[in-house]
Amino acid sequence: MFIINxxxxxxxxxxxxxxLTLCYNWAFFWHVNQVYPAFGGQMGFFVSxxxxxxxxxxxxxxxxxxxxxxxxxxxxFVVSAAxxxxxxxxxxxxxxxxxxxxxxxxxxxxxxxxxxxxxxxxGVGLGFLPALVLYRMRLPxxxxxxxxxxxxxxxxxxxxxxxxxxxxFSQNYASFFREQKTMRYxxxxxxxxxxxxxxANGLIERAPAQVxxxxxxxxxxxxDVNRELVILVVGETARxxxxxxxxxxxxxxxxxxxxxxxSFSNFxxxxxxxxxxxxxxxSPFGRDTFSDKKFKSSENVLDVxxxxxxxxxxxxxNSDSKGVAxxxxxxxxxxxxxxxxxxxxxxxxxxxxxxxxxxxxxxxxPTGDITIVxxxxxxHGPAYYKRYPAAFEQFKPxxxxxxxxxCSVEEISNAYDNTILYTDNxxxxxxxxxxxxxxxxxxxxxxxxxxxxxxxxKGVFLHGMPYAIAPESQTHVGxxxxxxxxxxxxxxxxxxxxxxxAKEHVPYTHxxxxxxxxxxxxxxxxxxxxxxxxxxxx
Numbered sequence: 001m002f003i004i005n006x007x008x009x010x011x012x013x014x015x016x017x018x019x020l021t022l023c024y025n026w027a028f029f030w031h032v033n034q035v036y037p038a039f040g041g042q043m044g045f046f047v048s049x050x051x052x053x054x055x056x057x058x059x060x061x062x063x064x065x066x067x068x069x070x071x072x073x074x075x076x077f078v079v080s081a082a083x084x085x086x087x088x089x090x091x092x093x094x095x096x097x098x099x100x101x102x103x104x105x106x107x108x109x110x111x112x113x114x115x116x117x118x119x120x121x122x123g124v125g126l127g128f129l130p131a132l133v134l135y136r137m138r139l140p141x142x143x144x145x146x147x148x149x150x151x152x153x154x155x156x157x158x159x160x161x162x163x164x165x166x167x168x169f170s171q172n173y174a175s176f177f178r179e180q181k182t183m184r185y186x187x188x189x190x191x192x193x194x195x196x197x198x199x200a201n202g203l204i205e206r207a208p209a210q211v212x213x214x215x216x217x218x219x220x221x222x223x224d225v226n227r228e229l230v231i232l233v234v235g236e237t238a239r240x241x242x243x244x245x246x247x248x249x250x251x252x253x254x255x256x257x258x259x260x261x262x263s264f265s266n267f268x269x270x271x272x273x274x275x276x277x278x279x280x281x282x283s284p285f286g287r288d289t290f291s292d293k294k295f296k297s298s299e300n301v302l303d304v305x306x307x308x309x310x311x312x313x314x315x316x317x318n319s320d321s322k323g324v325a326x327x328x329x330x331x332x333x334x335x336x337x338x339x340x341x342x343x344x345x346x347x348x349x350x351x352x353x354x355x356x357x358x359x360x361x362x363x364x365x366p367t368g369d370i371t372i373v374x375x376x377x378x379x380h381g382p383a384y385y386k387r388y389p390a391a392f393e394q395f396k397p398x399x400x401x402x403x404x405x406x407c408s409v410e411e412i413s414n415a416y417d418n419t420i421l422y423t424d425n426x427x428x429x430x431x432x433x434x435x436x437x438x439x440x441x442x443x444x445x446x447x448x449x450x451x452x453x454x455x456x457x458k459g460v461f462l463h464g465m466p467y468a469i470a471p472e473s474q475t476h477v478g479x480x481x482x483x484x485x486x487x488x489x490x491x492x493x494x495x496x497x498x499x500x501x502a503k504e505h506v507p508y509t510h511x512x513x514x515x516x517x518x519x520x521x522x523x524x525x526x527x528x529x530x531x532x533x534x535x536x537x538x
Contacts, residue, residue, distance in 0.1 A: 008150070009065060009070050009139050010062075010150055010151065012074070012134075012137070013061045013070075013154070014058055016074050016078065017055075017061055019078075019130070020077065023085075024081040024082065024084075024085045024189065025186070025187065026085070027088035027092065027186050028187050028188065029046075029050070031183050032049055033046065035180060036176075048165045048168065048172075051165055052161075052162060052165045055158045055161040056190075058154075058158055059159070059162070061074065062151060063155075070139065071134055071135060071137065074134050075131045075134050075135065076193075077193070078126070078131050079128075080189045080196070081127075081189035081192070082123055082125075082126035083122065083127065085126060086118065086119050088186060091382075091404070091462050092460045093464055094186065094191070094466060095188075095191060096185060096191065096466055097195045098272075098275070098276060098464060099195065100196050101273075101275045113380075113382060113383040113386070113402050114382065116402060116403045118403055185466070211299060212298045212299065214300065214304055215303065215304030215307050215523075218527070219308055219525070220309060220310070221524055226442050227369055227440060228369040228444075228520065228521050229434065229437055229442070230369075230371050230372070230443070230444045230445075230446065231371075231372045231374060231444075231446075232373045232445075232447075233373075233374045233426075233430060233445065233446070233447040234278060234373060235376050235379075235448060235450065235478060236318055236379055236449065236450060237380050237450070237451065237463060238379050238420060238453075239449075239453055239476060240452070240476045240477055240478050241473075242417055242420045242478075243263060243420060243480075245261070245265075245480070246263055246265040246478075250395060252421050253420075253424045254424065255424050255425060255428035256427055259431055260482065260483075260497055261480050261481065261482045262480070262482075262497075262501050264479040264480070264534075265505055266476075266506060266507045266508065267479035267507075267509065268507070268509040269281075269450060269474075269476075270511070271450075271451060271467060272451050272452075272465050272470045272474040273463060274451070276292075277510060278321070278324060279292070279295045279323055280510055281448065281510035281513045282302060282514065283298065283300050284300070284301070284514055285298075286509075287509065296323060299327075301513070301517055302324060302330060302373070304518065304523065305521060305523065308521070308525070310368065310369045310521055310523075311332075311365045311371070312325075312373075313334070313371070314333045314334065314372075315334045315354040315358075315372070315373070315374050315375065316334070317336045317342065317349060317350075317374075318376060318380070321333065325373070336349060343356050344356065348377070349377075350377075350389065351374070351376045351426045355374075355430065355433055358433065359433075359436075359437075370441075371521060378449070379419035379420060381416070382402045382404050382462060384398075384412070384415035384419050385400045385401075385418075387422065388418050388419050388422035392418050392421050394418060395415075395418055397410070397414060398411060398414040398415040399411040399414070400415075404456070404461055409455070409456045412455055413455055416455055420478075427445070427447055430447075431445055431482050434484060438485075442486050443483075443484040444482065444483045445481065446480075446520070447479065448477065448478075448479045448510070448513060449478045449479070451474055451477060452476055452477050453474065454473050454474055455473070457471060457473060481534075483497070483500070494536075495535045500534075503534070512532050512533070512534050515529050515530070515531075515532035516533050516534045516535060519535050
């Protein structure tokens with residue numbers, strides 16, 4: 001049995017703090033080196049930052065590691081740091097509250113795409129083995145007076161170290177703390193643990209939230225004599241600049257290019273992750289005032305449609321609706337992530353499977369307007385090669401690995417572009433389906449992606465960066481609209497293809513979705529703002 005005797009807890013704290021600083025913070029020091037190059041005249045400050053991180057880490061551990069809590073706290077820090085290090089080192093992501101929320105809402109299938117041999121190495125080598133060593137250690141028992149005195153001496157010494165570095169490099173630190181706020185987010189595991197705590201605290205705070213009614217005055221316009229059928233496609237991880245409709249050099253939209261569609265090339269997302277963007281785009285709040293707590297305390301645009309008498313269906317081939325379609329009295333929710341519900345599955349279930357049986361659903365509702373939401377798997381990474389059938393691998397060589405560092409930037413880009421090509425196919429089939437229903441309905445399709453994706457630009461991959469510092473690739477999304485001829489000829493709507501086409505470069509955001517959807521369905525309500533309705537010619 002491996003036991004280390006007579007190792008005092010203060011020495012153990014210093015040892016773990018040093019281990020965390022040197023072995024789990026490569027992403028932090030890489031970013032530091034980009035701004036303060038160690039071999040470019042900044043070696044002194046570079047080393048000083050390392051000393052400061054070590055001292056602060058040890059200081060925090062000194063305050064948390066009390067009596068029998070010492071080993072559990074150290075184990076939590078080491079294990080959480082190991083997994084955070086993997087994602088930060090591999091994808092250059094920041095583990096903030098939003099990222100913790102994404103992890104909490106990740107399905108088993110999505111988690112499988114992130115599972116790699118490298119993750120196992122990080123988990124075992126930097127997580128499990130150090131945790132096992134810590135668990136097997138035996139710490140001496142001291143009287144509370146002895147322990148308190150020793151701990152106070154350690155804390156005082158660490159404070160002296162922190163103060164000395166601040167004094168010696170005062171000018172550098174003044175610039176660092178004022179101008180390099182983002183860099184501090186990479187300190188591991190301080191930021192991840194703090195983010196997990198704030199996320200858990202938020203769950204406790206919002207548990208008793210009361211859902212506030214929205215749009216209870218909503219009615220279909222009295223002058224509307226025709227039935228509407230609108231399909232809203234919620235895209236996944238589709239950035240605007242990979243659509244050939246927006247000028248991309250690769251032909252990623254060969255089918256949509258033959259349709260009378262309008263591609264809004266200046267469309268911004270509400271967030272950089274599904275967990276934020278999907279609730280936000282259906283909520284009445286808008287990005288500036290949106291919060292998860294407010295969303296869970298209020299109904300959304302689908303509820304408003306239902307209050308007006310519209311039949312609402314949500315079909316999901318992604319993780320879930322993120323809380324949007326959870327009121328069964330208002331919305332019919334159908335899971336299309338697995339067979340036999342989705343009849344088009346190979347290595348995974350395909351988005352176009354959501355169209356199977358849709359005609360039967362419509363026929364079951366012979367009167368009234370219908371809104372259908374199709375939530376795509378789309379371009380979800382990092383396993384882009386799984387997101388499309390083999391026939392759509394047109395751009396080669398394409399990355400065939402979910403461990404992106406095993407592929408070149410070109411291979412990653414090609415695999416991602418193939419997902420956009422498959423989305424093009426899916427949307428063209430949605431349009432064909434709507435065309436088949438135009439004798440009965442004024443039909444429309446509105447496609448909007450939830451967020452974008454980083455594909456290796458400046459070493460950043462995937463999505464989920466804090467919005468304030470996120471690259472445009474994560475916030476600038478694809479958005480496409482198609483309207484049937486009888487939809488546009490309706491005098492009440494007052495829209496023409498030419499007028500809509502003229503607005504394809506106008507800046508829009510997810511804030512416009514709530515009101516545009518109500519406008520499409522000709523809903524009158526105090527909660528409808530025509531100034532945010534894309535179809536209104538203002």
